[in-house]
Amino acid sequence: MARPREVDPWDPTPIYLQIAGFLREDIESGKLAPGAQLPSEKEIQQTYGVARETARAVVRKLRDEGRVVTLPGRGTFVPPG
Amino acid sequence: MARPREVDPWDPTPIYLQIAGFLREDIESGKLAPGAQLPSEKEIQQTYGVARETARAVVRKLRDEGRVVTLPGRGTFVPPG
DNA sequence: TTTCATTTGTTCGTATGTATT
DNA sequence: CAATACATACGAACAAATGAA
Numbered sequence: 001m002a003r004p005r006e007v008d009p010w011d012p013t014p015i016y017l018q019i020a021g022f023l024r025e026d027i028e029s030g031k032l033a034p035g036a037q038l039p040s041e042k043e044i045q046q047t048y049g050v051a052r053e054t055a056r057a058v059v060r061k062l063r064d065e066g067r068v069v070t071l072p073g074r075g076t077f078v079p080p081g
Numbered sequence: 082m083a084r085p086r087e088v089d090p091w092d093p094t095p096i097y098l099q100i101a102g103f104l105r106e107d108i109e110s111g112k113l114a115p116g117a118q119l120p121s122e123k124e125i126q127q128t129y130g131v132a133r134e135t136a137r138a139v140v141r142k143l144r145d146e147g148r149v150v151t152l153p154g155r156g157t158f159v160p161p162g
Numbered sequence: 163t164t165t166c167a168t169t170t171g172t173t174c175g176t177a178t179g180t181a182t183t
Numbered sequence: 184c185a186a187t188a189c190a191t192a193c194g195a196a197c198a199a200a201t202g203a204a
Binding site for chain 3: 096131154
Binding site for chain 1: 168169170171
């Protein structure tokens with residue numbers, strides 16, 4: 001496990017957008033390849049030390065961008081090409 | 082003011098989707114014409130007796146559908162034709 | 163089949179910040 | 184300045200879907 005990038009509380013960018021940026025990088029770099037599963041909401045909470053609503057906002061943002069798809073009860077994934 | 086339609090707690094449909102349905106009807110029927118302002122989050126809360134996040138989810142749903150636009154600090158509106 | 167753990171969905175509460183009027 | 188309105192973020196609880204045991 002790589003050390004997680006950390007949220008910068010001094011950055012005026014909302015926390016959820018900072019984290020969404022981290023995951024967006026992972027998708028674009030291929031570190032999260034098509035078909036890969038994103039960290040769960042709970043993992044996002046624990047990794048970055050944020051509340052669930054913040055974790056959910058992260059995923060919602062990426063979903064709104066069309067970068068990921070969420071399957072209830074299963075998880076959130078990078079869609080296949 | 083017409084008496085508000087009421088949320089049916091026995092309907093398995095999520096409350097925020099029920100309320101979004103009410104407002105969607107108002108938009109499609111022309112009761113909320115292009116340019117009209119939607120009820121605020123607080124008004125939705127009070128009218129239907131729901132929490133803020135629920136009221137926000139109502140507006141977000143309609144926004145995601147492209148039926149309304151939100152102007153921060155002003156309100157949510159039915160966009161002009 | 164039933165049970166259990168995991169994951170997302172929904173709902174409520176509270177607080178603070180920012181922008182507009 | 185004050186009122187209004189949306190944005191963000193913390194906490195808490197229960198429901199629903201899924202899959203594995």
